[in-house]
Amino acid sequence: MPQTLSISVTETLPDSPSALVLYANGEGEMGQTAAGLWKRTGLDFSRIAKATGFSGRPGHMIDIAAPAGLGCDRLLVLGRGADGEGDNAAAWSDRGGSLFAKLDAAGVSDAAVVLDEAGLAPHLVGALGAGARLRSYRFEKYLTRRKNGATHPTALTFVVAKASGMNAALDDALAVADGTILARDLVNEPANLLGPSDMADVANTLADRGLSVEVLDETQMKALGMGAILAVGQGSVRPPRLVVMQWNGGKKGQPPLAFVGKGIVFDTGGISIKPAASMENMKGDMGGAAAVLGLMQSLATRKAKLNAVGILALAENMPDANAYRPGDVITAMSGETIEIISTDAEGRLVLADALWYCQDRFKPKAMFDIATLTGAIRIALGEEYAGVFTNTDSLAAKLQQAGGASGEKVWHLPIGPAYDKLIESRFADIKNQGGRLGGASIAGQFLSHFVGDTPWAHIDIASTAFGKASTETNTSWATGFGVALFDRLTRDGYEDGG
Numbered sequence: 001m002p003q004t005l006s007i008s009v010t011e012t013l014p015d016s017p018s019a020l021v022l023y024a025n026g027e028g029e030m031g032q033t034a035a036g037l038w039k040r041t042g043l044d045f046s047r048i049a050k051a052t053g054f055s056g057r058p059g060h061m062i063d064i065a066a067p068a069g070l071g072c073d074r075l076l077v078l079g080r081g082a083d084g085e086g087d088n089a090a091a092w093s094d095r096g097g098s099l100f101a102k103l104d105a106a107g108v109s110d111a112a113v114v115l116d117e118a119g120l121a122p123h124l125v126g127a128l129g130a131g132a133r134l135r136s137y138r139f140e141k142y143l144t145r146r147k148n149g150a151t152h153p154t155a156l157t158f159v160v161a162k163a164s165g166m167n168a169a170l171d172d173a174l175a176v177a178d179g180t181i182l183a184r185d186l187v188n189e190p191a192n193l194l195g196p197s198d199m200a201d202v203a204n205t206l207a208d209r210g211l212s213v214e215v216l217d218e219t220q221m222k223a224l225g226m227g228a229i230l231a232v233g234q235g236s237v238r239p240p241r242l243v244v245m246q247w248n249g250g251k252k253g254q255p256p257l258a259f260v261g262k263g264i265v266f267d268t269g270g271i272s273i274k275p276a277a278s279m280e281n282m283k284g285d286m287g288g289a290a291a292v293l294g295l296m297q298s299l300a301t302r303k304a305k306l307n308a309v310g311i312l313a314l315a316e317n318m319p320d321a322n323a324y325r326p327g328d329v330i331t332a333m334s335g336e337t338i339e340i341i342s343t344d345a346e347g348r349l350v351l352a353d354a355l356w357y358c359q360d361r362f363k364p365k366a367m368f369d370i371a372t373l374t375g376a377i378r379i380a381l382g383e384e385y386a387g388v389f390t391n392t393d394s395l396a397a398k399l400q401q402a403g404g405a406s407g408e409k410v411w412h413l414p415i416g417p418a419y420d421k422l423i424e425s426r427f428a429d430i431k432n433q434g435g436r437l438g439g440a441s442i443a444g445q446f447l448s449h450f451v452g453d454t455p456w457a458h459i460d461i462a463s464t465a466f467g468k469a470s471t472e473t474n475t476s477w478a479t480g481f482g483v484a485l486f487d488r489l490t491r492d493g494y495e496d497g498g
């Protein structure tokens, strides 16, 4: 296990941190404590800023070794931007990521970060810490010949004027970052080492945080009539699983929020097999389930005041003598029959049973699914946005807002009965593929058949779950997209009985 970056808050400057970090603008204006420390060095700020091209923009840095007057090896001055610039959580999270990267590049082990700006709200200090922790994430467990002696920062201390309220906000933000990191770990893990039952095992490890966890096997799924998820999994030697997690932090009897994740541990396409190019990416086709797992861990860790259900629809989509085929007619738990056109449109099938089961059993106040569902959403939105499809427009608005605040952005796209004619089948109630045009909306419309009257929204994260170029807060292949989005959604709209 790599060491996690520890982050704490204090009102008193630590004695001799290996590095001291101050924030300043281009004119050298700093908070009071920072300005006092700078003064002790006797250095001329404007000469140094000029010589190094320091403008005070976020991402800019002045790096001084062994400064006189201070007991640290390194003094870093980071650009804090103009007053009022980027004063939201997403921007402070990016600053945290940038901070970690600078310390890492400077070879610093631990740093005291002076944050005495007036009015720096607790949740922004939390975001700074979360961003640093997210940037510190690396997936290197299988690199046996990793360069020896590569050291990374291990501890940050935030020095603030008033610590009260800061610790709780930091803990909350770190709980969410750690949920994102759990999701990344699962998405990065190769499919030979992470099958359906292995993911269920990970869910079970969360039981000691106060989550209840049930794992349904094939026999139980058969008894419930889950013909869709069973069909998808029948070609694999590793049978499907349905995981049901519950967090009851709200009032007893209050209907839960529900989150359902697509968990295809590997998607070969099955008999409708995929082309070889980039097929290795399909180890990430459980990104939705990973996000739900990460979210449930976050909710439990920060003891969120609501009732929530998390469901993972886990299966492996393989070609095999026993695999399901194009032309097969299967019966979903809802009773609806489905003609299989493409065995590669498997995500909507496992979700059909998971969504139906979820609303049938839990009668949730609202239900969200998250899935690496279609290549079409990648074409539509690129890697910046995930797609939202819903039967209740107010849910899309809430998600869009949560996306802006968390930095995990979503865009509302249409579904509706007009798409139904594309999935009419000659042999069954519905078919699982409807042509190339509007593929992401067709998939969303297919799912809408399995949600009953429940207010529901579907997030297609095939665009954002993995493969994106590095950002300030992520250098790994997997993004963990969805944990922060859903956490923000629950906080802003559903906690404390809201």
Ligand code: BES
Pocket (backbone or CB within 6 Å): 267, 269, 281, 285, 342, 344, 345, 346, 347, 372, 373, 374, 375, 376, 432, 433, 434, 439, 462, 463
């Ligand atoms: N898992 C894929 C979608 C996907 C593609 C996710 C690329 C991430 C990156 C999904 O199961 C799939 O194969 N979808 C098909 C549906 C089609 C057969 C109707 C697609 O999008 O081509």
Ligand code: MN
Pocket (backbone or CB within 6 Å): 267, 269, 343, 344, 345, 346, 347
């Ligand atoms: Mn597929």
Ligand code: ZN
Pocket (backbone or CB within 6 Å): 264, 267, 285, 344, 346, 347, 372, 373
């Ligand atoms: Zn898939």
